[in-house]
Amino acid sequence: MRAALGVLAFLAAFLVVNRMVVAKVPMPPESGLRTKTEFLLDHLEDYDAIWIGSSATLYGLRPKVFNAELAKLGRPGFRIYNLGVGGMGSFETVAVLRRILAAKPKRLAWVFYEEPAFDALLWYPDIVNQRYIHWHDMRTTMDAIDALQFSEKPPPYKQEQYTSPWWAGGDGEWRRGASREHLELGLRREFGVGQGPRIFERYFGGPDTAWPTPEEIAAADGWMDIALDPAPGAKKAHDLYVANPKKWDKMVAHMIKLEPKRPDPGKGYDLDSLRQLIAEIRAAGAEPIMYTPQRGLPSTMMMSLSDRGELPALFPFHLSTEYPELIPREVHYDEGHLNSEGATLWSERFAQRFDQHLRETGLPARKQDSSAVAAPAKKD
């Protein structure tokens, strides 16, 4: 009896203290995830919209250009924030967005969401990195495990990691291995495993020097000029891009060739997660709009989803027929990103497309304009 009481005392004390510790774990600073997210949380009521996505968004969309273009189109006072973060994958984006929506933003009317793919595979060989750990809250972990059923076979270096004498055999082998990875990360996140140094640095380690700084974020509402990225990989990718000009042309030709394809979303796409994402954004009082960046990829699944009415709206900037001006090599910094001139161009086109969308739907750009909404404009 006393031993059982001892076990109970252990569990109770552990849970209480563990929850207190986990509440103090800061977001990871890598690639500006922390500073950019926390800046938005601190200035949530300054923005009518956000872009959320990967580095294509981070470097490619300039809020101030977008706002100015929208003002030129007769919609002044609109403010958008760029929540693009380098390397932000599908479920990490969902987790970050949930954090923003959980803060119950009143002014936020639009969530521009970059190409939701719901790819649940963890591509890095070493999964124990802070970015992965951070987004593995229990809910997102379960979503990711669920989404594994739609994943394609991982590359050999990952399949090797998933091999185990305990669950050998069958197509499910790598899925079980991948599920175990997610569970491990979920447990690390839930119990705050290894987060002590980060907590210490945050509270006792002096000023936060994570890049970009809050001042840099404020100056451009979250956009970063890729040419200023201090990561050595960014410069290297640029040099490779410049050294191999034909590679981009080949990518574009391949993209144009594949553009007409329309894969079946019923096979290989996590529709449940998409519908859930849309519902969550709407429940927070905002309207989702999906968009595809121009990075030499055909984004056929997004087009399929759009054709089937699964997306509330899609701004397909990858389409060579609709946005040929975003294709030339000169507006790109490397294979995956626009340079600052390209970013200006894309931001203007984005504002124009948004304005068109507003005219088509008759919706107001800002929530405070909703009382003065004019009758919906006629559709073409």
Place this chain on the structure above:
Amino acid sequence: MLFVEFRFLFFFAAILVVNWSIRRNTPRKVFLLISSYAFYAGWDWRFLGLIWFSTIVDWFAGAGIHRHIGNRAKQRAWLGLSLAGNLGLLGTFKYFDFFSQTAQEFLGWLGVGASLPVLNLVLPVGISFYTFQTLSYSLDIYFGKLKPARNFLDLALFVGFFPQLVAGPIVLAKEFLGQLDEKRTRSHVRVRWALVLFFVGFIKKSCLSDALSPFIESVYLAPDAVDSFAAWMGVLAFSGQLYFDFSGYTDMAIACAALLGYKLPKNFDAPYLSLSMGELWKRWHITLGRWFFEYVYVPLGGSRRGVARSMWNLWLVFVLSAIWHGAGMTYILWGVIHATFIVLERMSLGSWIKRLPALGRLLYVHFIWLVTLTIFRSHSIQGALDITKSMLFGGPAQVPDGVTAPLVPSWILPTLLGAFLVHVVWQKAELERRWAELSPEAFGAVLGVAVALAIPWISTNPAPYIYFAF
């Protein structure tokens, strides 16, 4: 499989349940032996053959020595078999390449071009530990301190018992075989004490040693780029890491064995509170020192053949124990310096040091320990010299091109100082005993808080135990 891995916790929990549910002694020992081999096979099953070889050689050698009591020549022959078998294994896998390369360099220096063979063998985990352990069996029978094991199973379990198989403590046959004679009973297991010890060992390894590892590696990978502060912090961190890593493993090994009903010897006794180098070595890796004392120092004559011979024996034992740690000039140099200080302490230096206040003696010990640890940790003698130069005379004026100077994380110094203070209080106030003696409810609550506070400090970069490489 490391003791700090989750899979080990599951593995050990399963072993505990099965072990205590087996009623008879022999099946229980068979189960423990199979489990031990499975544990070792987790690293590399191919090297199980070496353990079996060592066990079989000593089974026959022990029997042969015992059979020829009264005939020293034949006993010596059987002992020779044991020595050749075990030291041959160790020599082949651990030292062959080092001596071959050193001989080749020496011949080259003499102007004799020679190409000597290099085996490039992987060092089997734990080979330095289990060969010494097995040797203690035949040596004790030879010296008349032990009778042969009653059966092969007992000897195999003594050699292969998984808690101590890969990194000690180096158990002597005479202190373990007797424990196998009778069935262990649960009433003798000090569960709470063992849990505390396991937890403390876990903290030492996973929260401290592994956390310090990346910084230490960055310092010793760029010895010509570290400034004075980074050099001191690097060696201070390594001093902490070495202790946390090895004593942490030992704590967990002793705790695991205790939970299974077996007693393993103490391996550390707060060595960093020592007031002389001689004392430090009596409190650091106690079972290795004991082994060399019993099987090298005493047979060489110990202190029975005059002061000079005694000093030589002492010096030799310390140099040999340094070479036990690894095949490399850095280990030999480290051993020579330590051996020299220990010999000097037995002479005039010792009486001079005794006149110092306790703090001064503590500083003397740590100064020698830290400066010589740079040699122990460095990849080369030149690297050790670079870091020692930075420590004693300041760092390089300019960092070489293409080298990144290591940054000292802000938490390193507070963590090391905090750990040292906790260590002092832990020892002086006997907190381990006091904690284990709390009521079950209070014990559970304190353990719950401690585990919750420890988990955030588990390193995300788990590294193998340092002593696995020895």
